Structures are given as structure tokens and as C-alpha cells.
Amino acid sequence: MSISKIFATAFWVCLVSACSAAKQNEWFVSHTGNMPSPRRIARVEVGTSKDDVINTLGMPSSVNVLDNNSWVYTSSDIEKMAFFAPKEINRDVLRITFNQADEVSSIEHLSLADGVDVTPNADKTDVRGQRPGFFKKYFGGVGQYMPFGGKSGNRL
Numbered sequence: 001m002s003i004s005k006i007f008a009t010a011f012w013v014c015l016v017s018a019c020s021a022a023k024q025n026e027w028f029v030s031h032t033g034n035m036p037s038p039r040r041i042a043r044v045e046v047g048t049s050k051d052d053v054i055n056t057l058g059m060p061s062s063v064n065v066l067d068n069n070s071w072v073y074t075s076s077d078i079e080k081m082a083f084f085a086p087k088e089i090n091r092d093v094l095r096i097t098f099n100q101a102d103e104v105s106s107i108e109h110l111s112l113a114d115g116v117d118v119t120p121n122a123d124k125t126d127v128r129g130q131r132p133g134f135f136k137k138y139f140g141g142v143g144q145y146m147p148f149g150g151k152s153g154n155r156l
Contacts, residue, residue: 028079028080028081029077029078029079029080029089030077030078030080031075031076031077032075032076032078033061033073033074033075033076033092034058034061034073034074034075035073035074035075035092035094036056036057036058036073036094040056040057041057041094041107041109043056044056044057044096044104044107045104045107046103046104046105046106046107047103047104048103048104049102049103049104050098050102050103053071053096053104057073060072060073060096061073061074062074069097069098069099069100069102070095070096070097070098071095071096071097071098072093072094072095072096073093073094073096074091074092074093074094075091075092076088076090076091076092076112077089077090077091088112089112090111090112091110091111091112091115092109092110092111093108093109093110093111093114094107094108094109094110095107095108095110096108
């Protein structure tokens with residue numbers, strides 16, 4: 001067998017193995033979040049204290065601002081490819097709610113299928129006094145920028 005046939009065969013083997021769909025998909029997927037392992041989640045039960053939850057699962061991804069008794073642990077896999085919009089392919093959400101005695105009252109495990117798309121409202125509310133006039137808009141910054149310091153004029 002000649003050297004050129006060996007190189008050609010090696011080239012084709014490398015080319016075909018590079019096109020493997022399983023490996024290619026891993027290159028474009030990024031993982032975000034801090035979801036604890038299922039083994040650790042199983043150790044948290046209704047009645048567990050906040051301190052025990054922190055020791056077992058760690059700090060949550062987010063805490064509800066209006067209610068400090070609702071903790072959320074999240075993780076997601078996002079596929080980003082070239083100029084296409086990023087696509088979320090997997091999501092895990094663990095919501096733990098505490099009662100007034102700082103003990104676990106409920107545990108919810110949600111996935112991407114449980115999510116709901118929300119469309120933002122396009123309506124606007126005008127705020128008076130925030131819309132500058134023509135001269136303020138186009139000439140309001142004249143004299144504001146002093147590249148060489150000082151109060152006025154160029155000091156070289």
C-alpha cells in the first residue's frame with residue numbers, strides 16, 4: 001500500500017468521524033445553573049430547616065424578592081450555533097417553599113415542558129418632562145466635553 005493511499009484513508013476517517021452528530025451537538029451546548037444532584041435533593045424533605053437545606057443543597061440560584069421563603073435552584077442547557085438565536089434544550093427548576101417557622105413546606109420539581117412563553121406588552125406610558133426639545137436634543141451637549149480639562153478653552 002502506498003503512502004498516498006494511507007494518507008487518503010486517514011483523511012477520510014478523520015473527516016467522517018468529525019461529522020458525528022453526537023459529538024457535534026456537544027460543541028454548541030453550554031450548561032448554566034447550579035442544580036444539586038438528585039441524591040442531595042432526595043435528602044431534603046418537608047419539615048427540614050433552612051440551615052439544613054443550605055448545608056445539603058447549597059445557596060439557591062435565586063430567592064423571591066417579595067417573599068424570602070421561596071427558593072429556586074435552576075439549571076439549563078442552551079444550544080448556540082453560529083448566527084442562529086440561542087435555543088434552550090433542557091431546563092430543570094427546583095422550587096422550595098418555607099413556612100413561617102423556616103421549615104420546608106413544599107418541594108416542586110419543574111422542567112422545560114412546564115414553562116410558559118410570556119409575550120411582553122407593547123403599550124407605552126408617556127412620562128411628561130422626559131422628552132427633550134429639538135435644541136436640547138441636538139445642541140444640549142455643546143460645551144460639555146472638555147478633552148484637556150479646565151473650565152473653558154483649549155489649554156495645550
